[in-house]
Amino acid sequence: MVVATIDISPFANPAAHDDAARARAAADWDRAMSDVGFAVVAGHGVAPEVVGALRSAAHEFFERSAEAKAAYCHGPYGNPLGGYTGIGTEAVSRTRDTHGGDGGRSAGASAAAPPDLVESFIFKPASPAAAPTCLDKPASAYHSELLRVLGCLHQLTAAALSLPADYFERFYSPHAEVSLRLAYYPALSASEQASSAVRYGEHTDYTGFTLLSQDESDLGEEGAGGLQVKLRSGHWHALQPVRGCFVVNIGDLYEVWTNGRWRSTVHRVMKPPAGSASAAAPRLSIPFFTGPHNEAALPTCVDEEHPPLYEPVLAREHLRRKLSASNV
Ligand SMILES: O=C(O)CCC(=O)C(=O)O
Numbered sequence: 001m002v003v004a005t006i007d008i009s010p011f012a013n014p015a016a017h018d019d020a021a022r023a024r025a026a027a028d029w030d031r032a033m034s035d036v037g038f039a040v041v042a043g044h045g046v047a048p049e050v051v052g053a054l055r056s057a058a059h060e061f062f063e064r065s066a067e068a069k070a071a072y073c074h075g076p077y078g079n080p081l082g083g084y085t086g087i088g089t090e091a092v093s094r095t096r097d098t099h100g101g102d103g104g105r106s107a108g109a110s111a112a113a114p115p116d117l118v119e120s121f122i123f124k125p126a127s128p129a130a131a132p133t134c135l136d137k138p139a140s141a142y143h144s145e146l147l148r149v150l151g152c153l154h155q156l157t158a159a160a161l162s163l164p165a166d167y168f169e170r171f172y173s174p175h176a177e178v179s180l181r182l183a184y185y186p187a188l189s190a191s192e193q194a195s196s197a198v199r200y201g202e203h204t205d206y207t208g209f210t211l212l213s214q215d216e217s218d219l220g221e222e223g224a225g226g227l228q229v230k231l232r233s234g235h236w237h238a239l240q241p242v243r244g245c246f247v248v249n250i251g252d253l254y255e256v257w258t259n260g261r262w263r264s265t266v267h268r269v270m271k272p273p274a275g276s277a278s279a280a281a282p283r284l285s286i287p288f289f290t291g292p293h294n295e296a297a298l299p300t301c302v303d304e305e306h307p308p309l310y311e312p313v314l315a316r317e318h319l320r321r322k323l324s325a326s327n328v
């Protein structure tokens with residue numbers, strides 16, 4: 001398996017597992033994050049109904065008219081109120097030109113990239129801007145469940161990096177900087193299909209862990225389009241969804257914090273081939289972006305053999321640079 005499946009139940013349900021099981025999961029996690037920067041996470045304990053309810057509500061919202069959806073637009077992608085942004089607002093591969101945690105592996109690639117073929121809704125439970133009624137309950141339930149899973153991932157990470165079990169808590173409390181994004185890729189028109197635009201251009205995520213619920217339709221025929229991850233070899237690997245699991249990857253700040261031991265890996269969402277069933281269908285994926293509160297800076301994995309590779313960076317400043325580059 002190029003992308004490992006990691007069962008996190010020793011951390012999600014600690015009473016049922018012993019320390020040896022936790023140590024094994026932590027070693028597997030360290031290997032996955034160092035080699036690929038992506039893993040498939042099982043054993044998280046999130047009920048399928050919680051995921052299903054949010055997916056249905058999101059479809060209901062995105063199938064509304066452009067005018068109805070525009071009523072929930074509160075500014076550019078990444079604005080503090082969250083809400084809706086349509087196609088034409090974001091070109092994520094333009095962030096490749098800003099300094100990332102990836103050591104500039106493909107910097108300078110795409111200053112003029114066309115906008116991504118995606119609509120977004122960012123759900124923020126504490127936002128004063130009202131969310132559509134259909135999303136409110138399922139998104140709140142999903143949000144709090146994923147915060148719980150994030151806590152497990154932090155314990156797993158602390159074990160993997162030989163840090164105290166509660167190491168990450170202080171950087172993520174009293175509030176983490178999280179963002180629940182519904183990413184809707186409409187069926188492709190003939191002109192979109194013919195254009196050089198992609199569904200979501202190549203990029204690294206910006207801060208901490210991203211927990212992604214993939215669209216099961218990505219299981220379609222080989223090359224049907226969907227999430228692809230750039231391996232160290234330069235090869236693009238298509239990530240097939242695994243039922244009941246989340247895909248988890250790290251963003252730039254983790255690469256900085258681990259002094260390059262873990263990889264903030266470049267990924268993208270391609271278009272399905274013209275005329276295929278997948279091209280005529282919408283695709284919905286749900287990334288939950290997570291990062292520390294702004295003051296956090298956590299250089300680890302530094303010793304005599306591993307001198308610091310990165311300038312220290314504050315979460316807020318890094319996020320600001322990335323978002324301003326991605327907005328069209
Ligand atoms: O839609 C996907 O599968 C991935 C989206 C993504 O990479 C992102 O939102 O950062």
Ligand SMILES: [Fe+2]
Pocket residue numbers: 203204205267
């Ligand atoms: Fe991403």
